[in-house]
Amino acid sequence: MRTGIAELPLHTGKVPPWLLSRMHKLARIVVELIIDEYGPKGLLERISDPVYFQAINNLIGMDWDSSGSTTVTTAILKSVLDEADLGVKVAGGKGEKSRETPQELEKIAVHFGLDPEKYTRTSYLVAKVDSAAVQAGYQLYHHAFFLVEDGSWAVVQQAMKPSERVARRMHWYSGKVTDPVSEPYSGVAGVKEEFVLNTVALEASGFRRLAxxxxxxxPSRIESYLRQAEAILRGYQPILLYRPYEPVTLRNTLKRYAKLGFPRAERLGLEAARQAGVDSYSDLLAVRGVGPSTIRALALVAELVYETPPSWRDPLTHPVDPFKFAYAVGGKDGVPFPVDKKTYDELVSILNALLDRKIYTKRVLKQIAILTRNWNPPPEEKRPT
Structure with missing residues (x-):
């Protein structure tokens, strides 16, 4: 299953209504089966695995490799869990929906008897990590927060790089997060980048303390350092500052920052952080006004002045995709074959019949799974959509 690459290219267009309604029916059956077997937390564990999440996407007939696999599958899961009392609810979504996350989370938390502030704060920090603390030229546009009645949570969010028309999906699961600013991911799916400003890497702990x-x-002191760094990038030779660096190494380092957008210290954010007296990197990221540019500014100063660099390691974990699951009903754009309504309806009908006879469901499905466990699709059929 863990072979092949899904590059999550950006797609336009919508899922036709006839397919969307069938996706909803099949996803509801799958969700009920997972929760019946593993419980609500078991569902979170699985959607926070990039491969399992993509398998659900492929199973319900969405394009096997597109950026829409995140937005459509999450929207379907949110709809299913909203109408069913299964102990899991979802807040947020794509674009404008992502901005509604705090209000939706508050309602869900109250419904479950949980503290809303804790989860709205977590949601904001998770989004801030993937928009500012980790930078690879992507813009965050999708944020979905899954919350279980026992307080467990998961986040599936996605960012796009319009210049290259690709997306990157980040997965978080509370059961794996020990520190939200140190190796927090349960998985990251997408295209591996040459370098990524990664301030949440384990090896960047020194930078986090220094920041x-x-x-x-x-703020004027940081701005002064940035002006000197910008002058070096234009060709000026430093006399005292940055002595540990060879000229070529120094300019290459500065060009790496410049490729992400040469940093500007956002004075209002820095003043707010200073006045708040932040004492942890999580608190710093949580300050309104401390955005990607300020984090780049702090990283540049830390690296060139204090010789305490961030990490440039890409946190990508899953450049893979379970294409075999696209053979269940086909794909929206015809890969590996067009979705057939009759086959889709028969599958839903059979699974519903099994659900009505719950005593047999697990045994029957496990026997069926054996038939395809060792089967892999022909590689030539794995075409970009």
């Missing part, structure tokens, strides 16, 4: 110290300084 907290730096924001206690007057």
């Amino acid at each position: 907290v110290d730096l924001v206690q300084e007057p």
